[in-house]
Amino acid sequence: MTLADILAGLFPQGHGIAVTDGLILGEGSLPAGGRVHVLGIADETALGAEGALTLAGRVLEIAAMDDQAPILMLIDSSSQRMSRNDELLGLSEYLAHLAKALLLAEAAKHRTVGLLYGGSAAGAFIAAALSTGTLVALPGAHPAVMDLASMARVTKLPLEVLKARAEATPVFAPGLDNLAKTGAIHAVWDPGTSLAAQLTELLASPTEADHRDRLGAERGGRPKAMKIAARVLAEVGHA
Numbered sequence: 001m002t003l004a005d006i007l008a009g010l011f012p013q014g015h016g017i018a019v020t021d022g023l024i025l026g027e028g029s030l031p032a033g034g035r036v037h038v039l040g041i042a043d044e045t046a047l048g049a050e051g052a053l054t055l056a057g058r059v060l061e062i063a064a065m066d067d068q069a070p071i072l073m074l075i076d077s078s079s080q081r082m083s084r085n086d087e088l089l090g091l092s093e094y095l096a097h098l099a100k101a102l103l104l105a106e107a108a109k110h111r112t113v114g115l116l117y118g119g120s121a122a123g124a125f126i127a128a129a130l131s132t133g134t135l136v137a138l139p140g141a142h143p144a145v146m147d148l149a150s151m152a153r154v155t156k157l158p159l160e161v162l163k164a165r166a167e168a169t170p171v172f173a174p175g176l177d178n179l180a181k182t183g184a185i186h187a188v189w190d191p192g193t194s195l196a197a198q199l200t201e202l203l204a205s206p207t208e209a210d211h212r213d214r215l216g217a218e219r220g221g222r223p224k225a226m227k228i229a230a231r232v233l234a235e236v237g238h239a
Contacts, residue, residue: 001138001191003042006074006117009195011036019043023051024074025058031196037062037110040074040128047124048081052094055128059101063108070111070203071102075129076118095123099131106133111203116141116185121174133207134186136198137176143185144174170221181221183212 001009003024007017010028017026017038022045028036039055041047062071080091106112114132121144129135129143137143148166152159166173170181179185189198208214213229216222 001117001140003074003076003117006115006138006195007038009191010072010199012196021045021051023054025054028072030200032200035067035069036199037069037071038074039071040115041077041120041124042074044076044078044119046078046081047095047128048083048086049089049091049094051081052091052098052127056094056098056101059098059105062110063101063105065110068109070113071105071132072199073102073112073114073128073132075114075116075120075125077120077124077128079121079125080123080127092123095127099127102131102133111207113199113202115189116143119143122146130184134202134211135184136187136189136202137180137185138189138191139176141176142174143176143179145179147174178221181216181219183215183217183219183222186211186215 003019007015007028011030013029013031015026015028015038017024017028019042022041022043024038024040024042026038028038030036039058041051045051059071062069080086080095102112112132112134114129114135116129116135116137119142120129125143125145148159148162152162170178176185176188180188189195210226210229213222213226217226
C-alpha cells in the first residue's frame with residue numbers, strides 16, 4: 001500500500017496531512033469522531049538531526065495540549081542518516097530526544113501508536129517506532145534493529161554463526177515475523193479490512209506497561225524477558 005492509500009484508509013472522511021522533506025505532519029479524524037495527531041517518516045528517508053528535532057518538537061507541542069488526542073507515527077525510513085555532519089552534531093542525542101518526547105507524550109495521556117508500513121532500521125527504528133507505546137505494522141514492512149552483516153562486524157562473530165542463531169532465536173533476526181515474535185510489534189494489521197476500524201479498536205483497548213514482554217513470552221520470541229523483569233521488580237520492591 002502507498003502512503004496515500006494508507007491515509008485514505010485511516011481517515012476516510014479526509015485529513016490534513018502532508019509530506020515535506022520526507023517527514024509526515026498533520027492531523028486526521030476518525031469516522032466516529034476524535035482527532036489524531038499524525039507524524040512520521042516517508043519515502044525511506046534516513047532520519048537525521050534536523051528531522052528528529054522537528055518530530056520531537058511537534059511531539060512536545062502535542063504533549064503540552066490537554067486534548068489527550070492520540071499520536072500516530074507512520075514509519076517508512078531507511079535508518080538514521082549516517083553522515084559526518086550528523087555524527088558531529090551528536091545524532092544519537094537527537095534520536096534519544098525524540099524517544100523521550102514520545103515517552104513524555106504517553107505519560108501526558110496522549111496514546112502513542114507507531115504504524116510501520118515500510119522499512120526502518122537501527123537508531124531510526126528505535127527512536128521513532130519502538131519508542132511508541134504500541135507498534136503495529138502492515139504486511140510487507142521490513143524492520144531491523146540491526147542487519148546480520150552489521151551485527152557480524154560489531155560482534156566479530158562469523159555471519160554464518162549469526163544466520164544459524166537467527167533461525168532458532170527471533171531476537172537475533174531482522175524482519176517483520178521475528179520482531180512480532182519478540183513482542184516488539186503488537187500486531188500486523190489486515191490491509192483488506194478497514195484501517196480506520198483497526199486503529200479505532202486499538203485506541204479503545206487498554207494500555208499495558210509490560211505488553212511487549214508478555215507477547216514475547218506468549219509467542220516464544222523472548223521466553224525469559226518477562227520472568228527476569230518480574231524478578232528484578234520483586235527484588236527492587238524488597239530493597
